[in-house]
Amino acid sequence: MIRRSWLVVLGAVAAPLAAQGVMVAPHAVFMNSRSNSGVVTLYNPNTEAAEVTIATFFGYPETDSLGGLRLHGMPTSDSAGRMVLPPAAADSGQPSAARWVQAFPRRLTVAPRERQTIRLLASPPPGLPDGEYWLRLVIAVKGGVVPVTGVADTGIKIGLTLEVRTIIGVNYRKGPVRTGVAVTRLRAAVVGDSLEVRPRLERQGNAAFIGTVRGTLVDSAGRERARFAFPIGVYYVMEPRYVAPVGVLPAGRYWLKLTVDTDREDLEPAVVLPAAVVRDSVAVRVP
Amino acid sequence: MIRSLPLLLLALGSGVAPLAAQGRPLTVSRVRDLTFGTVLPGVPRVILRTDPTNSGQFDLVGAKSNQVLLTFALPLVMTGPAPATMPLTFGGSDAGYSSTQAIGSQVAFDPNQPFLATLNKNGRGSVFIGGTAQPSTSQRAGPYTGTLALTVAYFP
Amino acid sequence: MNTASKLTLAALALTVLATAAAQAQVNNANITATATVQQPINVSTGQSLNFGNVFPGVAKTIATTDATAGRWDVTGQASTLVNLSLTLPINLQSGLNLLPIANFTGSYNTANNAAAATPFPVAGASTSLSGTGALFVWVGGQVNPASNQPAGVYTASVTLTVTY
Numbered sequence: 233m234i235r236r237s238w239l240v241v242l243g244a245v246a247a248p249l250a251a252q253g254v255m256v257a258p259h260a261v262f263m264n265s266r267s268n269s270g271v272v273t274l275y276n277p278n279t280e281a282a283e284v285t286i287a288t289f290f291g292y293p294e295t296d297s298l299g300g301l302r303l304h305g306m307p308t309s310d311s312a313g314r315m316v317l318p319p320a321a322a323d324s325g326q327p328s329a330a331r332w333v334q335a336f337p338r339r340l341t342v343a344p345r346e347r348q349t350i351r352l353l354a355s356p357p358p359g360l361p362d363g364e365y366w367l368r369l370v371i372a373v374k375g376g377v378v379p380v381t382g383v384a385d386t387g388i389k390i391g392l393t394l395e396v397r398t399i400i401g402v403n404y405r406k407g408p409v410r411t412g413v414a415v416t417r418l419r420a421a422v423v424g425d426s427l428e429v430r431p432r433l434e435r436q437g438n439a440a441f442i443g444t445v446r447g448t449l450v451d452s453a454g455r456e457r458a459r460f461a462f463p464i465g466v467y468y469v470m471e472p473r474y475v476a477p478v479g480v481l482p483a484g485r486y487w488l489k490l491t492v493d494t495d496r497e498d499l500e501p502a503v504v505l506p507a508a509v510v511r512d513s514v515a516v517r518v519p
Numbered sequence: 520m521i522r523s524l525p526l527l528l529l530a531l532g533s534g535v536a537p538l539a540a541q542g543r544p545l546t547v548s549r550v551r552d553l554t555f556g557t558v559l560p561g562v563p564r565v566i567l568r569t570d571p572t573n574s575g576q577f578d579l580v581g582a583k584s585n586q587v588l589l590t591f592a593l594p595l596v597m598t599g600p601a602p603a604t605m606p607l608t609f610g611g612s613d614a615g616y617s618s619t620q621a622i623g624s625q626v627a628f629d630p631n632q633p634f635l636a637t638l639n640k641n642g643r644g645s646v647f648i649g650g651t652a653q654p655s656t657s658q659r660a661g662p663y664t665g666t667l668a669l670t671v672a673y674f675p
Numbered sequence: 676m677n678t679a680s681k682l683t684l685a686a687l688a689l690t691v692l693a694t695a696a697a698q699a700q701v702n703n704a705n706i707t708a709t710a711t712v713q714q715p716i717n718v719s720t721g722q723s724l725n726f727g728n729v730f731p732g733v734a735k736t737i738a739t740t741d742a743t744a745g746r747w748d749v750t751g752q753a754s755t756l757v758n759l760s761l762t763l764p765i766n767l768q769s770g771l772n773l774l775p776i777a778n779f780t781g782s783y784n785t786a787n788n789a790a791a792a793t794p795f796p797v798a799g800a801s802t803s804l805s806g807t808g809a810l811f812v813w814v815g816g817q818v819n820p821a822s823n824q825p826a827g828v829y830t831a832s833v834t835l836t837v838t839y
Contacts, residue, residue, distance in 0.1 A: 301838070
């Protein structure tokens with residue numbers, strides 16, 4: 233047997249991969265019992281068609297011990313890389329809409345520069361108590377196989393299919409809903425050239441708190457030294473960790489002033505539940 | 520019945536009265552708003568005047584076979600959550616006139632210029648209009664609205 | 676009559692008519708133009724993970740800082756917290772033949788600068804979009820072809836999941 237060397241080529245060598253993916257709007261869907269319907273728009277801004285599959289499951293955002301965002305109920309993957317949704321029973325005792333909100337269609341192709349609509353239809357069970365119910369929508373997008381260039385005389389080619397999954401929230405509201413947030417255990421420190429802030433945020437009422445966390449660092453003379461704003465959705469309790477650059481600060485005593493409100497420029501004002509503005513502050517010492 | 524209205528106006532001494540003697544009064548009515556629907560930041564949204572669901576439409580009723588001058592007052596922007604606005608543009612063939620009132624058989628015209636149209640033998644006609652919404656890449660989320668006015672002058 | 680003359684006459688006619696309109700019956704009506712802007716999120720594959728030439732029996736690694744690392748581009752609402760996770764194959768497959776791929780690495784940055792990116796565990800990490808709503812994610816890995824790797828077309832998927 234004659235051994236001959238050959239080459240394996242993984243991915244594109246000469247031809248760059250055309251961008252693949254779709255724009256998903258809105259990034260948070262709000263439904264109610266009056267219409268029992270919702271719409272998600274997909275737009276393909278690229279030059280190749282995108283294959284899209286839709287899935288739903290129960291989940292909500294929470295934070296880990298380090299203050300990072302994670303999703304309760306996050307789907308897993310099997311050994312073949314296929315998405316495995318959490319079992320239906322995982323939403324037991326939770327305000328889940330996953331069993332009675334369906335998405336149509338669940339498979340579609342979005343042509344280049346085209347838009348398609350995903351419709352969400354709710355069929356809530358009779359006697360559903362007033363309140364807000366949640367689910368998550370997975371938009372999985374598969375573009376074309378990566379263009380392959382191989383060595384002609386080996387007959388070997390390798391392609392890597394790239395896929396993206398976007399997970400957004402769907403909130404269904406029935407009857408009167410109210411929300412609010414309580415801020416406790418506010419901590420702040422300057423680490424290196426960054427300000428690190430961790431509040432404990434606990435939702436009030438019977439609906440998720442959708443708003444913005446704003447912080448301002450002021451020095452002893454009242455001058456502003458840093459400012460940040462992060463959108464937030466509090467479903468139960470979160471302790472997010474926020475980091476904002478502050479540069480090099482002189483040693484001294486500073487104050488971190490925190491405000492949590494419901495002003496969100498990225499969402500239609502009509503879908504954001506009003507709530508009282510909450511303020512807190514904590515001293516920050518820079519040695 | 521329709522012809523009795525001018526007579527009534529004449530009896531009341533209305534300023535419209537001199538027109539009454541000229542026959543059927545001209546009416547222009549809103550049929551359908553111009554609807555851009557969901558718009559994504561940075562992605563222009565074009566509505567064709569032939570779009571049966573989203574194009575704007577006015578209906579005209581007047582004297583049979585009469586000529587009317589159509590003049591649009593078009594907004595440059597739609598206003599959204601204060602102080603956000605979104606540019607709105609109308610191209611040279613974004614308006615159409617149909618004497619048969621069929622959306623599929625229009626004569627295109629420039630909505631930025633006056634246009635002379637002829638009502639059909641029943642004294643009717645329809646005006647359709649499309650346009651382009653031009654959201655910026657940082658366009659603020661929310662509902663946006665603007666008003667398009669169509670003025671119709673009727674020559675007795 | 677030439678075209679210019681016709682246009683001139685047409686314009687004159689319209690002018691006369693417009694003047695006459697002042698004495699004509701005039702009516703008007705309004706319609707409303709409406710639109711609803713919705714903030715999107717966009718996750719797109721910006722660049723493939725490209726191993727270039729690979730020889731049998733010789734492992735090859737692409738780091739996230741290499742020019743041929745895979746890259747996704749994320750755009751959305753400014754400063755939004757997101758969770759990133761990668762679903763990775765163990766093997767590339769060609770029929771029944773497998774070609775191992777392992778040691779994946781991931782990093783992210785709010786600027787398109789892999790050298791200054793922050794490494795993250797492929798199982799998942801939390802970060803924020805930039806003040807302009809941008810985030811870039813890189814992936815690298817290692818292929819380990821056997822010395823007797825059969826010829827064929829080997830394929831697999833790498834999936835980035837972005838949770839809003």
